[in-house]
Amino acid sequence: MARRWKRLTPSERVLVAQRYEAGETSIALAREYGVAKSTILSILREANVVVRRQPLTPEQVSQAAALYESGRSLSRVAAELSLKQDTIRLALKAAGVRLRPATGR
Template sequence: MEGYQRGRTTYRLAEQFGIHRVTVSQHLRRSGVSMRRQGLSDDALHEAARLYEGGSSLVRVADQFDVDPKTIWSGLSRMGLRIRDSHGRAR
């Protein structure tokens, strides 16, 4: 609980304890911890798009914002950006 309340993400806590992030979330909720908003703010999403369009991978952008790459992929897709495949080619 303390790590989450100090700002660590469920992803980082899951990694630290060797469990799935959903398990971390379940423990936090059962302990009465208020969960933070999921996803990225509009400003962060625009910055993520700038980085991605500049050539950074989904994984690198996600690491920078301490979120899962799927969060970045989802946000960029909603913005209408074309997502590159794993070889850097437009899909």
Template sequence: MTTIAAALKRIDAGHAETRPQQTVRKTQRYRLTDRFTADELAQLVARYRAGEMSTALAREHGIAKSTFLRLLSEHGVRARPRGLTPAKENEILRLRRQGMVIREIAKRVGCSYDTARLFLLAEA
């Protein structure tokens, strides 16, 4: 009660503290149609078709990978198949026979370390 009484005395005496003004927060636009222009969407689609990873593109633009893939499908782009293609599998085996370590193989082939490692384990 003493805190309330002290506050009331300050108010009566004209020494009331004003509230600090709240800073204006920049709000994030949630609808994809608001976040990207038609040109930006066309560039995203072109970059994905050129071979860039969907995870990297989604992260760059601050959206989830699933949202990015949905955006692609809405624009008629089919998602690339997950996993290793037969060509990548052959390349992994060839590089491993040459004595290259898994991390370097994964970088060269364009897959994750675990994908390359699990494939080599399955082949062994």
């Protein structure tokens, strides 16, 4: 089935920027509006909104640690959590998880 792309109206785009500036996350907004996080970030950049860095929640770090410690690779954990590998690596290091040597694959 082909993916249906959703376009936000100009008023929705303004509301997205306002809600983000009020503290809502780009991930929450993307889910609510049914668009990709990258779409939300593009809307914010177009509106000249400063994008906040969004660290992983304690629950995400705990889940990542559990997956990694069960034997999954960093790249596999990142894929399962829809995050970047480096984000996972840094979060696990900061949480005190001992990282295995890279396999080089």
